[in-house]
Amino acid sequence: MRRSSAVILVSASTVTLGAGWVIGAGYWAPPEIAPTAAPPTVPVPTAGSTDAATDAATAEPGPVAVDGAVIDTKYGTVQVQVVIDGEVIADVVVLKLTDSSETSVEVSARAAPILREEILAAQSTAVENVSGATYTSDAYRTSVQSALDAAGFTG
Template sequence: MTTPRWRGTLIYVGSLAAMGAAGFTKFAVLAPEATVAESSTDGASTAQAATTDPATSTDTETTTTDTVTVVGSSVSTRYGPVQVSVTFSAGQITDVQVLQVPGGHHESVQINARATPILAQEVVDAQSAQVDTVSGATYTSEAYAESVQSAIDQRG
């Protein structure tokens, strides 16, 4: 099976966008007003203005109404770092987004492109970081679960 050449570009651009969003979330305290993306149930994304107060906000949480996104810790593996952000809505895990995955080698990109959606769905289904590893992506799976657990611990 041949993978289209543009697929790697989409993964790369998507990863950059996710890292940029995480950086914006982390450093939004520096801006007087920040635009925060809020996911709706149909998967569309809407922008909403939110004022951040450095005295009351933390550097790893973004809050929109009752939806909170927490950035988990970056976990190093032998192939590279893994980091996720976990979105909670009404106390439930509703989404997990990958911020960093190993991508220094073509095979790593393929493995992680296959494994990360599976891991995200398992976390949402289990409502915890206690998920099975994906065959062929053991290091990524273990680091993914550790990053999810750190986000859950930060959320409390």
């Protein structure tokens, strides 16, 4: 008798719990959250903009930063960002340098500042390779040139 009472009690508890779950599902569901409005967008002038209103609003254009293409080499990837101020290459910032090995990291770290200085001095990508860093030099110049092309830079 004791055993059957326990079975009935367990069965009754399970049914009650299951029924409460089904019946109460709507009651315990989390309240709906009202969708939030997307933040307003503000037009940002880009290099080569043909929008007269945007051009008028930016009568004194400041520097424009343009990301160059990601260039794959057998030692890793290279990507730079070129900062153009008017008709001048104002800066070249490294975003990614080769990193397939400790040696490629060292070679790229040595070559990048030299390439930067030479490109800034020449105001073009017509610069020599850094000795011992041919792949990095080629990829660096290619990434810079892609950024200059994207910006419509004529120098």
